[in-house]
Amino acid sequence: MYFKAITGAVLAVSLSIVPVDTARADAGDFIAGAIIGGIVGANAKKQRSTTRTYKKTYRPSIPSTHEGRNIQASLNYFGFDAGAVDGQLGRRSRDAISRYQAYMGYPVTGQLSAFEQNLLISSYNRAQAGGYAVQQQVAANPDGTRGLLKTYRAEMAGQSPGGAPAPQTTIVVAPQPVPQPVPAPTTTVAAAAPLAGAAGLAAAVAPSTGLPNFMGAGTQASLASHCNTVSLITNTNGGFTTLASMTDxxxxxxxxxxxxxxxxxxxxxxxxxxxxxxxxxxxxxxxxxxxxxxxxxxxxxxxxxxxxxxxxxxxxxxxxxxxxxxxxxxxxxxxxxxxxxxxxxxxxxxxxxxxxxxxxxxxxxxxxxxxxxxxxxxxxxxxxxxxxxxxxxxxxxxxxxxxxxxxxxxxxxxxxxxxxxGAGALPQPQPASGTGLPTFSISK
Structure with a gap:
């Protein structure tokens, strides 16, 4: 019922999709500029442009990738000029990466480590989603937009931007003696507050601590905060887990x-x-x-x-x-x-x-x-x-x-x-037998 109301409310809306030379609709459903069904109306009509501009294009010497465009867009947003967002990580992009690394205090290599890249892109996504609150943060930060990077990294570490531990994270340490009796339920409720911080979340889910597990059924935990904690652990461990290094x-x-x-x-x-x-x-x-x-x-x-x-x-x-x-x-x-x-x-x-x-x-x-x-x-x-x-x-x-x-x-x-x-072996990839019928992928 809700879904039909959403789609029906916009049936009369028409949009035109402006062709973008660098866009890659690899999702397979953007056929000839088709609009997003259900959001902008199932029967929206594509308007036709009365003029067309033709320009000569050249094959780039550096491959253009979706990952490269994400990196360039993020660098540009935080004030590290990577030039046009074309997905080609050339000299200008490498110089921007070096300036990003120098600002964050990382080794200046011009090549992003997995953690550096994840911090950069996830911070960009978070800033884009923050709305007016982010504008206020930027206005209050002496480093402007790029100061968000250090702010977000500090929050991932459960610290204030200045490097001091966040005050609320101290609530989840082992119970301490109190001068007068305090009802147990009050202590439990107070311990839920640090979930807004990465360190508090990490402590809440740590094994063998006797603390309550806030990630279980019945609690709608924040996946964004959880992923901030995961990024912190990844950085502490020196990078992403591989097949050879996996222990947990x-x-x-x-x-x-x-x-x-x-x-x-x-x-x-x-x-x-x-x-x-x-x-x-x-x-x-x-x-x-x-x-x-x-x-x-x-x-x-x-x-x-x-x-x-x-x-x-x-x-x-x-x-x-x-x-x-x-x-x-x-x-x-x-x-x-x-x-x-x-x-x-x-x-x-x-x-x-x-x-x-x-x-x-x-x-x-x-x-x-x-x-x-x-x-x-x-x-x-x-x-x-x-x-x-x-x-x-x-x-x-x-x-x-x-x-x-x-x-x-x-x-x-x-x-x-x-x-x-622990529920049996998952299927293993099977080598091609060479006798089966061919499989074709048909695209419209």
Whole structure:
């Protein structure tokens, strides 16, 4: 009902998609400039430009990548001039990276480490989502916009921007004697306050401390704060976990979870930039309609088998009256919006729509959410089947939608999920037999 209200309210809205030479609609549903269905109207008409400009293009000497565009856009936002956002990390981009590293106190190499890149892009995404509050931070910071980088890094470490430990993090240490009796419930409620800080969150989920676990069922924890903590741990450990270095599969899964979240946000913002006539805030408001429409399906993840959930979502898709391309475009945008606004119903609901429409690689997200308890109740056992579907899609040649530049990522998730789940071995990639029928990918 909510979903139909959202789509019906904008049926008369028409948009034109302005061609962008450097844009890459690799999602597959932006066909000939098709608009985002369900957000801007299922029957919107594409306006035609009366003039056309032709310009001669040259093949770049440096490959253009989506990851490169994210890096350049982030550097430019924080005042490290990387030039045009063309995805080509040439000399100007390397010089900007060096200035970023010098400002943050990192070794000046002109090459981003995994942590430096994650901090840069995640800080950019956070600043974009912050609205007026970010403007106030920038105005109060002597370093202006780039000062946000140090502010966010300090918050990840559970510190104030000046380097002193955040006062609220001291509440979650071991119980101390008090001069007069204090009711136990009051102590428990007070301990929940540090969840806004990364250090408090880390202490809350630390094993064998006797402290309450705020990440369990019944508590809607902040995934953004959780990923700040994960980034801090990654930095402390000297970089992202690899197959060779993995000792704790939970750390590996959380690193890949937060990387997928970052990529989903970046992809959403890329698609939003191709829509004219609506501001990002207006589109985000429209995406909020996914929450009520998909809430029950998200909750059922921890209650029903994977196939039953998919059957329910597929039935829902048939009632929307939207084309697959429109619905997929909407879901890709709202997936990132949900993560950016910390709305798990919107994010997971969008991922479920994409999975039910045949994009099995998105099953990874349901696996992550179930294994960590964000959105649905924590069910590591039920996460295994979603990981299985995502890995099977990757083994069959489906294009990576998260962190495509990390070649061993599929095997890392496979090994970590198998060690965490304890529910039998996940499927292993099978070598081609050479006797099977060919498989073709048809694009419209």
């Amino acid at each position: 599969p939970n750390i590996a899964i959380n690193e890949q979870f937060c990387l997928a979240r970052t990529y989903a946000i970046a992809k959403s913002e890329e698609l939003v930039s191709q829509i004219s006539g609506f501001t990002p805030d207006q589109i985000a408001q429209q995406c909020e309609g996914f929450g009520p429409a998909m809430k029950d399906y998200v909750s059922s993840l921890s209650l029903k088998p994977r196939d039953a959930v998919v059957a329910d979502v597929s039935s829902f898709i048939l009632t929307t009256g939207m084309s697959p391309a429109q619905l997929a475009g909407t879901a890709r945008i709202c997936l990132g919006v949900g993560y950016r606004t910390d709305n798990m119903d919107v994010a997971l609901g969008s991922a479920l729509l994409l999975f039910a429409m045949g994009e099995g690689v998105y099953g990874e997200l349901m696996g992550h959410h179930l294994s960590q308890g964000f959105g649905p109740a924590k069910r590591v056992d039920m996460a295994a089947s979603w990981y299985e579907a995502a890995l099977a899609a990757a083994d069959s040649g489906a294009a990576a939608v998260f962190v495509p530049g990390q070649p061993e990522r599929t095997e890392l998730i496979r090994a970590a999920a198998q060690r965490m789940g």
